[in-house]
Amino acid sequence: MTSARVRYADILSALSYALDLVEGQSVGHAVRTCLISMRIAERLGLTEAEQADLYFAALLKDAGCSTNSVQIHINFGDDHGAKKAVKLIDWTKKLDCLVFGLKTVHRDKSLPERLRRMVQTLNDPEAGMVEMTRTRCDRGAQIALQLGFGTPVAEAVRSLDEHWDGFGAPFGLKGEAVPILARILGLAQTLDVLVQATGRHAGFRTIRKRSGRWFDPIVVQAALSLEHDEVFWQTMGDDARNRALELATPATVRMVGEAGIDATCDAFASIIDAKSSFTASHSQRVTQYALDMGEMLGFDDARMAVLRRAGLLHDIGKLGVPTSVLEKPGKLTDAEFGIVRSHPLNTERILSMIDGFGRVTEVAAAHHERLDGRGYHRGIPAEMLDTDMRTLAVADVFDALSAERPYRGALPMAEVFAIMEREGGAALDLDLVRLLKEKYFESGVVPKLLAA
Numbered sequence: 001m002t003s004a005r006v007r008y009a010d011i012l013s014a015l016s017y018a019l020d021l022v023e024g025q026s027v028g029h030a031v032r033t034c035l036i037s038m039r040i041a042e043r044l045g046l047t048e049a050e051q052a053d054l055y056f057a058a059l060l061k062d063a064g065c066s067t068n069s070v071q072i073h074i075n076f077g078d079d080h081g082a083k084k085a086v087k088l089i090d091w092t093k094k095l096d097c098l099v100f101g102l103k104t105v106h107r108d109k110s111l112p113e114r115l116r117r118m119v120q121t122l123n124d125p126e127a128g129m130v131e132m133t134r135t136r137c138d139r140g141a142q143i144a145l146q147l148g149f150g151t152p153v154a155e156a157v158r159s160l161d162e163h164w165d166g167f168g169a170p171f172g173l174k175g176e177a178v179p180i181l182a183r184i185l186g187l188a189q190t191l192d193v194l195v196q197a198t199g200r201h202a203g204f205r206t207i208r209k210r211s212g213r214w215f216d217p218i219v220v221q222a223a224l225s226l227e228h229d230e231v232f233w234q235t236m237g238d239d240a241r242n243r244a245l246e247l248a249t250p251a252t253v254r255m256v257g258e259a260g261i262d263a264t265c266d267a268f269a270s271i272i273d274a275k276s277s278f279t280a281s282h283s284q285r286v287t288q289y290a291l292d293m294g295e296m297l298g299f300d301d302a303r304m305a306v307l308r309r310a311g312l313l314h315d316i317g318k319l320g321v322p323t324s325v326l327e328k329p330g331k332l333t334d335a336e337f338g339i340v341r342s343h344p345l346n347t348e349r350i351l352s353m354i355d356g357f358g359r360v361t362e363v364a365a366a367h368h369e370r371l372d373g374r375g376y377h378r379g380i381p382a383e384m385l386d387t388d389m390r391t392l393a394v395a396d397v398f399d400a401l402s403a404e405r406p407y408r409g410a411l412p413m414a415e416v417f418a419i420m421e422r423e424g425g426a427a428l429d430l431d432l433v434r435l436l437k438e439k440y441f442e443s444g445v446v447p448k449l450l451a452a
């Protein structure tokens with residue numbers, strides 16, 4: 001169980017690693033963007049309040065990133081690959097867009113089919129980029145406000161991809177109409193992507209070339225002072241998150257209580273479920289089913305709080321699974337299923353970084369384990385799966401069977417429980433299956449979230 005109050009930076013910096021997965025970036029991208037942004041802000045003389053807002057905007061900059069995953073998958077096939085590749089081109093140039101399309105649009109299709117889809121997708125590349133960016137940035141700004149941050153943070157997220165020359169997205173803001181926090185963040189995120197892909201000095205060369213077009217020249221000058229700062233770049237490795245948590249800013253000492261922790265879990269559950277058109281409200285439903293069982297079993301408030309947070313965040317590792325796999329209507333290949341099987345491990349790695357989330361992590365990461373030890377990701381046997389873990393596993397299977405999936409429609413309740421009872425004892429705890437059956441089948445009560 002978490003302590004009554006924890007540092008908000010501790011929670012959001014850990015959860016930002018999940019956002020890195022959706023964007024196809026190397027883990028730690030948002031944290032490194034935060035470190036670069038804060039050094040630029042220091043050079044520019046931003047106030048403490050502005051720097052605190054910038055800190056949180058950096059960690060939340062990709063909060064809306066899963067919202068356009070399905071559309072990018074439809075247009076390009078591999079949403080993660082396309083998102084990663086587009087960060088390395090100048091999408092305002094049509095030749096760059098053409099080369100990008102040749103490299104990314106549905107690489108698994110025949111050449112004629114790829115060319116046909118390219119014409120559809122890239123007929124007006126700027127309009128397409130604007131549409132997808134608006135979807136992502138508007139949702140990210142909404143989440144920032146939902147989490148209690150003010151307008152400066154929300155507008156920094158919303159204006160992240162605006163350019164100094166007015167040819168950015170989604171609103172075509174120009175010059176100082178682009179909020180200063182967004183001007184800093186836009187450069188910092190691009191610099192990190194370029195440094196990771198092409199090396200530090202090559203990355204800075206690109207930043208120089210885009211000065212006055214993509215980036216505010218004053219912000220560029222502040223950033224250039226970092227190029228040869230060897231001590232700074234040594235902090236950008238595996239220990240970057242710790243360095244970000246140690247920064248001398250009000251952001252790193254801002255505390256959040258139980259209600260704030262729950263609000264954050266709710267917000268990230270919505271990010272998780274937006275990744276696929278077939279998982280809308282999945283995390284909320286699984287959580288409700290688990291809490292219903294917990295209430296019937298007499299769980300106390302502390303235990304229910306853990307179960308709630310584990311339910312909301314159990315699939316956060318699934319943000320690392322390409323939408324092409326999540327949306328696939330047919331049988332998965334062994335390689336694709338291997339990717340799916342890795343998501344509880346990613347969940348464990350992300351949640352284990354949060355101070356006080358030890359028990360939440362244990363329960364959330366075990367949602368695909370089986371009593372016979374043939375589950376994943378750890379393959380642990382029944383004696384290592386406690387009631388809380390078993391409860392979440394039953395809730396997850398119940399929703400998987402009773403909700404629509406890409407390869408089939410939602411199953412009738414009688415069939416859902418027939419399947420679950422057959423799995424009782426081998427995969428699922430039969431007593432918990434029967435408890436849920438009593439709640440939702442024998443009583444004739446339709447789950448509210450499923451009915452909605």
